[in-house]
Amino acid sequence: MKVIIVGGGLSGISLAHQLEEKNISFRIIDEGINHSTKVAAGMINPMTFRRMIKTWKGDELIPTLLEFYPAMEKKIQNKFFFHRKLRRAFNSQHERDLWMERLDDEEYNDYINPPESEENTPKHLKAPFGNGFLGTPGYIDAKKFMEYNHNYLVENNLLEYSKFDFDELDYEAKTYKNEEYTHLIFCEGFRGEDNPFFGYLPFSNAKGEVLTVKSDVFDKNEILNKKCFILPTEDGDFKLGATYAWYTQDPTPTEEAKEELLENYKLLSSAPIEIIGHEGGIRPAVADRRPLIGEHPTHKGLYIFNGLGSKGYMIAPYCAIEFVDFLNGKGEIDKEADIQRFQRKHFKG
Ligand SMILES: Cc1cc2nc3c(=O)[nH]c(=O)nc-3n(C[C@H](O)[C@H](O)[C@H](O)COP(=O)(O)OP(=O)(O)OC[C@H]3O[C@@H](n4cnc5c(N)ncnc54)[C@H](O)[C@@H]3O)c2cc1C
Missing domain, CATH: 3.30.9.10 (D-Amino Acid Oxidase, subunit A, domain 2)
Structure with missing residues (x-):
């Protein structure tokens, strides 16, 4: 497997760590302009107070992030997750x-x-x-999270700062700027709504x-x-x-x-x-408040990992683990997060 990730925010970073965990080769292309992961308050709040109910998959998300972020901190040798x-x-x-x-x-x-x-x-x-x-376990210091992770990824030659150029993509040959890939994963945050392949999805940023x-x-x-x-x-x-x-x-x-x-x-x-x-x-939010994850219905090799919404820091670890397992042929994407839920409407037949 040879993965290219477009976007080095929370989504791209979470996937990167999980791919590394599974010894899968990858690199990230990031434009270097971030308007969500870095600005976020990073609060981990398992409740929706309006109806006083647990948030989507709260019971699974919390134990997962309690392992995921400390392991990340250990690997990059910096602390960003604090109890409150x-x-x-x-x-x-x-x-x-x-x-x-x-x-x-x-x-x-x-x-x-x-x-x-x-x-x-x-x-x-x-x-x-x-x-x-x-x-609640606390919060992620968003600026530290971005800075420490980007330093780690740059030091290990896993992150390049540039804008992804769609004119340089040959999705039939599976090459970008003549470099071969097996999986191209778009993690562009709110700019996913302008993506020529995935812009049909109902972003509600x-x-x-x-x-x-x-x-x-x-x-x-x-x-x-x-x-x-x-x-x-x-x-x-x-x-x-x-x-x-x-x-x-x-x-x-x-x-x-x-x-x-x-x-x-x-x-x-x-x-x-x-x-x-x-x-x-x-x-990067979605009309039905669920993530947007999966492979393009017709262009094989093109994937999206996006739509983490207002609770991204809670959701990202669980979804990244599940998605990498799926890429490895070892599991399914949660049906509520899978972009297949929009397929019938947009891709008939
Ligand atoms: C004000 C605010 C408060 C928040 N508070 C919380 C909170 O308390 N708790 C919580 O869990 N979540 C919170 N969030 C939500 C959380 O920030 C998001 O869910 C999460 O950061 C989304 O991450 P992302 O990687 O999908 O998107 P982004 O962080 O937007 O990252 C996308 C990346 O893709 C890159 N990119 C895009 N297009 C291209 C291209 N063509 N070429 C190269 N690179 C590209 C950009 O440079 C960017 O770095 C908050 C968000 C905001 C705005």
């Missing part, structure tokens, strides 16, 4: 009731803890309906913006969450995020999103904050 508790301030009485229901449900034993007492609730937190801790703030009040060991989040980083600052906006490929930060974040923050905490940074990115 997540404190949820309930939005309403209804949300508190749902939390209490899950507390009695053994399927949620690993995640839901009893509500905190008033004396264990920070004074600045706006939590008239109470609050509770979620069992979502712009997100995050502020970096300073505060002397927040606890450096816990993430706060309600309408928005406050996430303590290793640098001693905090991330305040995140917004959602559709139908744009422009990651430039906007005043509107900043105002929205500050309005949401007012519902979470009364602690004063000082804004020291503002970034925007584009999440």
